[in-house]
Amino acid sequence: MTGLGLIAAAGLGVLVALAGIWVSRWRRTQSIGALMAVVVVAAVAATLAGVAAITLQMVLEGSARFVVLGVVAVGALVGLCVAAVVSRRVVGESRRLVDAVRSVPFVAPQGLPSELQIIANTLEEAYARERALEGARRELVAWVSHDLRTPLAGMRAMAEALEDGVVTDLRYVSRIRHEVERLSAMVDDLFELSRIHAGGLRLSRSHIGLADLVADTLAGVEAVAAAKGVRLAGAVPVPGAVPVEADAGALGRALANLVVNAIRHTPADGTVTVSTGVSGGMAYLAVADACGGIPAADLDRVFDVAFRGEAARTPSADGGAGLGLAIAQGIVEAHDGEIGVVNSGPGCRFEIRLPLASG
Secondary structure (H helix, E strand, C coil): CHHHHHHHHHHHHHHHHHHHHHHHHHCCCCCHHHHHHHHHHHHHHHHHHHHHHHHHCCCCCCHHHHHHHHHHHHHHHHHHHHHHHHHHHHHHHHHHHHHHHHCCCCCCCCCCCHHHHHHHHHHHHHHHHHHHHHHHHHHHHHHHHHHHHHHHHHHHHHHHHHHCCCCCCHHHHHHHHHHHHHHHHHHHHHHHHHHHHCCCCCCCCEEEEHHHHHHHHHHHCHHHHHHHCCEEEEECCCCCCCEEEECHHHHHHHHHHHHHHHHHHCCCCCEEEEEEEEECCEEEEEEECCCCCCCHHHCCCCCCCCCCCCCCCCCCCCCCCCCHHHHHHHHHHHCCCEEEEEEECCEEEEEEEEECCCC
């Protein structure tokens, strides 16, 4: 008889469990307190069903049967009371989190249950990143609109002077063409940066040697360095060595941006050195200049969009919108690489690190 009672209790328990799971799924959008009540009721119902099955099999008789049923009833009452208290606290903490989310700025409330605390901390980090991105967007719009407005105003003045016949100097035409080219390059940089941030950069990877890339880059910027009076030096291993899987055009642009930036900030008779090799199991491209170093407070900001390291936005003859380093960072990260800068010697050292090509 005892075996039959246990089998009957187990069967009823399974049925109650399935019913509880179905109710919890059906009411899954309800309050946490309601779901906790379902759990307690299912546990109590399974216990009562088991006791009923045993008593029906005559395992318990007389007053013992009522004692057991009474104990189960008391346990059920205690369980429901505890579930009510706990669910009320959980619901209250959830509402506190909702109120914090609706406040501006959002600050994660403390003392929440662990899962809710993780959600709150994650939300606070997400809101902080969103505020930083929004600030960067506003700063970019303000800086770029200034950089566009200044040359446009100059071009309009020169065009009006030529149109009115006030001047006939062809140098005005040459200057307008120069400004048009600079604005065109700025718009190209903005377009490239928007593609990178939107994930639209498409890489055509191939097996390339970084030594060859350095040689091509130095040849491409030689005229810029000569005009500035800056010497270029390359420290590279055997051509074709240091192989990586990369888009030669995109990676070449990133390296060229670093070299041009180094030339721009290196005084005449200074030297810009480009080197490549392997360190720590990764390939590297390094650009060292003689700019005098970067203030420690600005080292973490040099790759920010439109950052120039100065409050004034007066355009220089060879200056851009301050997007070159941000574009270089986006290209390197698209190659699963890293880019950084440190003060070194008479200037600073920018370094690109990339995974070595397999095989």
